[in-house]
Amino acid sequence: MTELRTLPAPEKVPASGGKSRGGSPRAGGRKRESRGTLAFSRSARLKAMAKHAVLIIAGGIMIYPLLWMVVSSLRPNELIFREPGLWLNSLEMGNYTDGWSALTHPFGHYMLNSAVVVIGSILGNLISCSMAAYAFARLQFSGKKLFFGIMLLTIMLPFHVIIVPQYILFSQIGWVNTFWPLIVPKLLATDAFFVFLMVQFIRGIPTELDEAARIDGAGHPRIFLRVILPLMVPALATTTIFTFIWTWNDFFGALIYLTDPEMFTVPVALRAFVDSQSATSWGSLFAMSIVSLLPVFLVFLFGQRFLIKGIATTGIK
Amino acid sequence: MSAISELSSMSRRKRPATAEEKRANRRDNKAAYIFLLPWLIGLVAITVGPMFMSLYLSFTDYNLLQPPEWTGLDNFTRMLGDARLHNSLRVTFTYVLVGVPLQLAVALLIALVLDKGLRGLPFYRSIFYLPSLLGGSVAVAILWKQIFGTSGLVNQVLAMFGITGPGWISDPSTSLGSIILLHVWTFGSPMIIFLAGLRQIPNMYYEAAEVDGATTLQKFWRITLPMLSPIIFFNLVLQIIGSFQSFTQAFIVSGGNGGPSDSTMFFTLYLYQKGFGQFEMGYASAMAWFLLVIIGAFTAINFIASKYWVFYDD
Secondary structure (H helix, E strand, C coil): CCCCCHHHHHCCCCCHCCCCCCHHHHHHHHHHHHCCHHHHHHHHHHHHHHHHHHHHHHHHHHHHHHHHHHHHHHHCCCHHHHHCCCCCCCCCCCCHHHHHHCCCCCHCCCCCCCCHHHHHHHHHHHHHHHHHHHHHHHHCCCCCHHHHHHHHHHHHHHHHHHHHHHHHHHHHHHCCCCCCHHHHHHHHCCCCCHHHHHHHHHHHHHHHHHHHHHCCCHHHHHHHHHHHHHHHHHHHHHHHHHHHHHHHHHHHHHHHHCCCHHHHHHHHHHHHHHCCCCHHHHHHHHHHHHHHHHHHHHHHHHHHHHHHHHHHHHHHC | CCCHHHHHHHHHHCCCCCHHHHHHCCCCCCHHHHHHHHHHHHHHHHHHHHHHHHHHHHCCCCCCCCCCCCCCHHHHHHHCCCCHHHHHHHHHHHHHHHHHHHHHHHHHHHHHHHHCCCCCCHHHHHHHHHHHHHCHHHHHHHHHHHHCCCCCHHHHHHHHHHCCCCHHHHHHHHHEEEEEHHHHHHHHHHHHHHHHHCCCCCHHHHHHHHHHHHHHHHHHHHHHHHHHHHHHHHHHHHHHHHCCCCCCHHHCCCCCCCCCCCCCHHHHHHHHHHHHHHHHHHHHHHHHHHHHHHHHHHHHHHHHHHHHHHHCCC
């Protein structure tokens, strides 16, 4: 569905143009009759209204389950299986207090664990990926093409192919039930996606700036730290936000490496919650699910610009 | 623009070095390898090393306690006769082959509706994008488990219309569908990529087509689709690779067992059970390599097929 705001073609618009596609048969039908700009702007308005209607309905369906979960977490338990609406008669905070202390540790403990892993991962990705990206984007060295190709390929490598030996390796070092297996790979730039994202970004920075710094006698560490890094803040922000969300949500890694409840991150704690509870405590389960989604939601709210830019320019979920 | 187009262009043509590159051809190997050091260590110790290690393990019997015992092709012949593995392949293929096209179709459709100067675009975009950020979480999988439960939200709504819905996730014939729906629900990120792609199609093409009296549908088939085909291809490759590795949702919704009656037993879930449930590390490694081969084959087919339908405007 492209645009209709251009003037109607001099020839008669073929009939099939009228019943184009979902949403607005009426608007299309009017288009055929319209000749004057007044009538046309009316059809364009109808068209826009039809679009809005489609989007509001689709968006409503998309977001409804989430809203319903929020509302349900504030309801007495028995209503969760009886009340599909969003109306709240009273505000019930009991689910939150129950859920918070339902596991061996208060839920805040798991959030703290997650925070440690997240912060470690973010620092790791920022440092290691930006260094690698600088080399790929700005330096000439033997084997560059080969390494760059390998780096791109590792973006697409399924995690499962390396998880067994990785587990064996980390368990032999005695790192099972520590956060190291979740953080150390990030310190070693294994999230190659971010290397690529930063390479793309650095390529967009004019090389004249490096040249100028070089003429002033700056070496590569200095150019990297003083010229490139300050200019690639948007790419660093995108990396930070994506790392935050992916690490916060990461279930598989935590499931494998963290088996001691003391060390649980939020996703594995939630999973333990699901397993330990019978169907009677959905309210508190929902409540803790909301708590676990809250940080991601906040990051989304404030970092949306970087997220959307990051996806649009490099395209990964 | 993307990792994929970069890779394919690396293989497609050799660009002659520009003057600037030739001038800069003095190499700074030492500096480069220092900058690359963390990545190189990671590549060897975390990625490529373990890859070959798992290739070796796939020819062995290994339970973490005794040292690996070489068994030749045993693991692979065993896979040939493993009915649960065949079933898990069927489940995964269904998920990928239904879920990915469906998700991309919805993403494209909404992107087309959203495209170009619609008031409130940022708002709509946020609404549609949010689920794709939350969709991979355990919390949303828990929500799904309730929504599609026997007396969950979906059936409560259906009951208002007098319909008694099935127990979506407890019924083997609908459980996979519920998880596919969760995948479709996260169409936001491919949608954003489509939106960015749509914005790059020059307006003059549409104007020229309009002068020639093209219909909306003709414009879609003759301009939008060909111009967007690299982006569609990119989304397709990434989503297929990602979907083959899908794990969390099926794990949580089924309570970790891939049930009911293995109807949501994804290949990755079975791999997890073999490797980390029963500690058959050799067999799990063989499965992992099989998965790699499958994903590689799909990606290769995608690349080969792309020559016939992807249109590069350069």
